[in-house]
Amino acid sequence: MIEVGTIVAHILLFISLYFEIFLLLTFLEGKHEMKKSPRESSYAPSVTVIVPCFNETKTLTKTVNSLLSLDYPKDKLSIFIVDDGSTDDTWSVMQKFKENQSISLFQKENGGKFTALNLGISQAKSEIVGCLDADSFVDRKALRRIIERFENPEISAVTPAIKVSSPKNIIERIQSAEYAFSAFIRKTFSYLGAIYIAPGPFSFFRREIFEKIGPYRHAHNTEDLEMALRLQTKRLKIDNAHDAYVYTIAPKTPRALYKQRVRWIHGFLENARDYRFLFFRPGYGNLSMFVLPTATLSIFTALYFTAYSIWNAAVFIGNKIIEFSAVGLNLAIQPIQFDWFFFKTESIFILSSILIVLTIILIVTGKYILDRRVGFSRDILYFVLFYSFLAPFWLARSVYNTALSKKTSWR
């Protein structure tokens, strides 16, 4: 008799495999876009970039300098730096830019990132409004690549391609591979018309859409996710400029990564609950029928396989304990004999291996999107080896927080 747990594992593996094959096929359908070389467009509408800050003394100067170096007509670019009631020297760091004609400085009481963004939006007069987190830096051409997408009047918002800034330690390198995976996903979702996050680092909107759909909301500390979902409900199109590179400082420690991810995943689950009417409605297209359901299910799939692995490990350890209690510690080294008979050939093992290989292919494709290079890097190796040991912690905590309606904090 096949156990229920094994049947569930097979169903989840089938859905995961389906999801990845679907994405790969979608990407291949649209890959001709990748081959196009960027065209130098003269289209240059007025743009405002809002930089919300809360205690950003360390990175703010570099962030603003990267904006000042953007390849974009200076008279068309406004930079709003909004101090959201910082308790450190952020405001004084901001003063060094007060003489710059392109830059406007704002200070307000702390109210959360979304309030800082809304202040900037309310002051902006430009056609296009975007944001840049104060811990991120932009490539010189990034704004050009983003704005090119707005030449299509159907596009209401454009997201960038985000890379980890100078990854050094293992935690940063794991995220570097993960961001490559996200770059692939974001591009593919844009083909499907199913982008559901307009990330804090360098997403742009037509200013008029805020008049139509309203400003940013608190949205469980994931205002970028809620904004994208709101755009989707109004059937406003979000595109992805895969060649608009933005570099972000990724958490350096497991604890910092854990906190960030709990905020993200908890935010996703809470917003998915708020926007549950978007699920399984053919009128909302791929987002509704495929992307949101599988994204939600993937959280539970990851947790299920974690529990499944823990159970198997517990059985193995239990057997070892029984063996130890019977014969004591046997330190004799048994000669290693390779016999194909004892190779793991269970269907779960074969299917999981196929899934891992497919995930690596998707990450390599993501790396190609970001770096225009194809290859297997150390980042991918670390990701494959360690990610499945890290993610369950924040996934479990996020599900727990959502189930008990607990709030997450920014920091």
Place this chain on the structure above:
Amino acid sequence: MGKFDWKKYLIVFLITALIFSTAIYLSNLASEKRLDEIKSIEDKIAIDILSSETQFNLLAESSCEDLNNPGLSADLNSLAEKLSFEEDKLGSDNQEVIGLKRYYSVLEIKDYLLVKKISEKCHVKPLTVLYFYSNAGDCSECERMGYILTYLRDEYPELRVYSFDYNLDLSTLKTLLSVFKLERKLPAVVVNSTPYYGFKSIEEFEKIMPELKTLKNQAASSSTTTSTKSK
């Protein structure tokens, strides 16, 4: 492209189903190959035993050296390991596993009888343990006992351990149980025709079978000699 494209969803479903069923087919194929290998080992053992029995009959009047064949069904241990591995994978209620276990049990009994005959002829005490277990969930100590016997078999290659699933529906096994008047108090072992019930530690086994200690001392002295010679 945001529209829901049924055709594409269907094509991806077919591709996924193809990969999925290929993986399951390969897994089943590997299981079948394993069962085939177990079957071929069993056949080989059957021939080994038959050959040894014939040899025994032919050389009934000959010396013990001619009969002392250390290679006699040496594959039994490796077969036990593989059968146990496959039982773990496919489940103890799998019909093919049960069939192979029945065959294996008959071979064990034949091997046991042959070893007994040779020992009688050569006037030596057979170093054998008949082990009776159950994996129906009614024997809490069987797993530990299994580890003990595996350890002893590794430690003393001369020791022949024959393990039998008490619940196996096999008339030969039932006869064996009645020969030793074995009660259903598992785990149970039979050493020198005497049944012992319950878990037995390594020390208890060494008491029941003092020959093990002798073997250990012999091994220790031979290794000392070897190391002295090599100096």
